[in-house]
């Protein structure tokens with residue numbers, strides 16, 4: 001259980017990444033509300049497995065519930081998910097979205113029009129305090145115990161609002177990961193995009 005503040009986290013996108021994160025957050029004592037595109041009743045099994053700290057709702061309900069909202073949908077789902085919430089103004093939104101598309105022949109990079117991908121996502125969330133993070137570990141690795149060989153797996157963060165980033169870092173640290181602030185979305189974000197020096201699928205980036 002976390003020693004600090006118990007947070008409420010709305011998770012829009014209850015797939016592989018959203019499920020892995022919800023496990024960490026609930027085990028740390030935080031409360032999560034999960035949402036998908038098909039209605040809360042479709043999430044009954046997942047919510048049952050997560051236990052008493054988890055519930056399911058619509059995307060709007062999850063956004064209203066969360067001190068922090070995680071947008072854990074695929075690149076091609078970002079527009080529909082963004083449109084499912086009436087206003088993003090002032091919300092802290094954690095974005096793990098990579099510009100990838102699943103095709104029968106494997107993962108393909110989506111065209112971001114030359115813009116940093118998180119900037120493209122942020123443009124769909126007017127007024128949101130966007131923090132990029134949790135995009136570098138494959139979901140099955142993310143789901144593991146973050147304490148490895150005596151170190152804590154690092155979660156790189158980038159964002160323009162210091163208070164929002166501090167709050168997300170507190171959430172990250174409470175789960176056993178170690179948050180590391182890389183700076184603003186424009187400067188820090190590209191460092192851990194898939195083509196960046198700290199990007200791509202990671203097994204271990206440890207704080208010892």
Ligand SMILES: NC(=O)c1ccc[n+]([C@@H]2O[C@H](COP(=O)([O-])OP(=O)(O)OC[C@H]3O[C@@H](n4cnc5c(N)ncnc54)[C@H](OP(=O)(O)O)[C@@H]3O)[C@@H](O)[C@H]2O)c1
Pocket residue numbers: 012013014015016017018035036037038039042059072073074075077080081082084096097098099100134135136137138139140
């Ligand atoms: N998986 C990984 O290893 C991994 C690693 C790093 C980063 N990421 C990033 O994390 C994001 C999520 O990946 P994922 O693998 O978890 O995808 P996923 O398993 O396909 O899950 C996507 C989820 O989004 C929900 N969704 C789709 N459209 C929605 C909408 N309009 N409103 C609300 N929910 C909606 C889906 O719910 P329904 O089923 O109800 O439609 C589904 O639960 C991606 O952007 C990916 O780049 C993933």
